[in-house]
Amino acid sequence: MGSLALFNEDSFEDEVLKSEVPVLVDFWAEWCGPCKVIAPIIEQISIEYEGRLKVGKLNVDESPQVASKFGIRGIPTLLLFRQGKPVEQIIGAVPKAQIVAKLNSHL
Amino acid sequence: MFVYSKDLSQYILNPFCIMLDDIDEIPEGGALLYQGSRYMLLPPAALVDFQKSMEDKLGTEAVSQALYSSALRQGRYFTGKVLDELSLEPDDAVRYMAALARGMGWGRIEITSLDISSLTLELEAFHSAFAEEYGKAKDPVCSFIRGFFAGVWQAVTGSEVEGLEMHCRAVEGPSPCIFVFAGSADRKKLRVSISQVKVEED
Numbered sequence: 001m002g003s004l005a006l007f008n009e010d011s012f013e014d015e016v017l018k019s020e021v022p023v024l025v026d027f028w029a030e031w032c033g034p035c036k037v038i039a040p041i042i043e044q045i046s047i048e049y050e051g052r053l054k055v056g057k058l059n060v061d062e063s064p065q066v067a068s069k070f071g072i073r074g075i076p077t078l079l080l081f082r083q084g085k086p087v088e089q090i091i092g093a094v095p096k097a098q099i100v101a102k103l104n105s106h107l
Numbered sequence: 108m109f110v111y112s113k114d115l116s117q118y119i120l121n122p123f124c125i126m127l128d129d130i131d132e133i134p135e136g137g138a139l140l141y142q143g144s145r146y147m148l149l150p151p152a153a154l155v156d157f158q159k160s161m162e163d164k165l166g167t168e169a170v171s172q173a174l175y176s177s178a179l180r181q182g183r184y185f186t187g188k189v190l191d192e193l194s195l196e197p198d199d200a201v202r203y204m205a206a207l208a209r210g211m212g213w214g215r216i217e218i219t220s221l222d223i224s225s226l227t228l229e230l231e232a233f234h235s236a237f238a239e240e241y242g243k244a245k246d247p248v249c250s251f252i253r254g255f256f257a258g259v260w261q262a263v264t265g266s267e268v269e270g271l272e273m274h275c276r277a278v279e280g281p282s283p284c285i286f287v288f289a290g291s292a293d294r295k296k297l298r299v300s301i302s303q304v305k306v307e308e309d
Contacts, residue, residue: 033197
């Protein structure tokens, strides 16, 4: 079991924007098919990058204001935050290798 | 929970009979269950009368939006369950939901075009229960079907989509109702003909 976090509107600022380590946020929803495809990959990444990267999920239906603030129009969308700012965006159910390559370029 | 385990092609060919097999009444009576969810049989006249009553009070556009939004959430929710529990490919999930709509008597929904990469889906609804019950109308009236399949398409693609009813039996007379669904980002650029979606050049 990795250290996959669950973010929401209340926790987002403290756990993501003020985090000292980079944070990968998976914007998702229960009804979203492509989100189900990518979910196991996110779980794997949370295990493989433990200690170097915080990984978590944010349900766009439960936290619409956060999703709106970052212009999320399709899900899954992965946003990588460093020092409170989004530095990478990955949209859709893309292969793990593509996600890892983009993450590694920032870590 | 979905307990569907029959062959998809058989389901699509004859959804009503297969659904009937799966409908149960709770032991003490008074509630019908289909795949674990409660259902009730309701004539379209009841829904359409409600729709017209609301239109008298709120206007057709407001009621259309309300029906669309609520149906979209339903379409999204049920498609999410189907994708989760039946492990269908995205296009099969759309076919399954079209068969489900047919089995419930909303109309015979035919997929005329489906392209996930361009986020476009086109459907025809033959014998739309909403259009046939409504009678003559100035504007398309199948907002529930339109919203439901916008939700289906949103769940399959993960993207915000918009649905348009391009042709409604209640407006145009005897013919199938035609629906086009596309990404919200393209909404203003959509130039739609009956059989194809064209995205205008900037």
